[in-house]
Amino acid sequence: QLQLVESGGGLVQPGGSLRLSCAASGFTLDYYAIAWFRQTPEKEREGVSCISSSGGSTNYADSVKGRFTISRDNAKNTVYLQMNSLKPEDTAVYYCAASYSSSWCGGSLPDVWGQGTQVTVSS
Numbered sequence: 001q002l003q004l005v006e007s008g009g010g011l012v013q014p015g016g017s018l019r020l021s022c023a024a025s026g027f028t029l030d031y032y033a034i035a036w037f038r039q040t041p042e043k044e045r046e047g048v049s050c051i052s053s054s055g056g057s058t059n060y061a062d063s064v065k066g067r068f069t070i071s072r073d074n075a076k077n078t079v080y081l082q083m084n085s086l087k088p089e090d091t092a093v094y095y096c097a098a099s100y101s102s103s104w105c106g107g108s109l110p111d112v113w114g115q116g117t118q119v120t121v122s123s
Contacts, residue, residue, distance in 0.1 A: 004022055004097070004114035
């Protein structure tokens with residue numbers, strides 16, 4: 001069974017940092033591009049960041065550029081999202097998704113979704 005499991009979410013004060021992990025089980029991420037999304041009850045799902053299968057190409061939403069960094073460790077079958085200078089508007093459930101593609105950034109349906117991890121930024 002192909003699964004993605006997110007972890008690392010939690011409650012953090014504004015200006016703080018969190019690192020989300022997206023670990024794959026049942027398959028290897030080597031040939032998959034990965035994207036992070038976030039969603040709140042008030043907003044539609046938003047693409048946050050994506051990374052190519054090789055890790056050589058990354059993209060970020062304007063709202064997180066300069067604060068978030070996506071990376072991957074294919075040896076650990078895991079993708080990370082380092083989130084710094086967090087703001088209350090970053091509060092959301094964060095999901096990772098995988099597409100069997102060298103380069104994908106959410107423009108089509110992924111092959112695998114994670115279950116999500118809650119990030120809450122509040123004082």
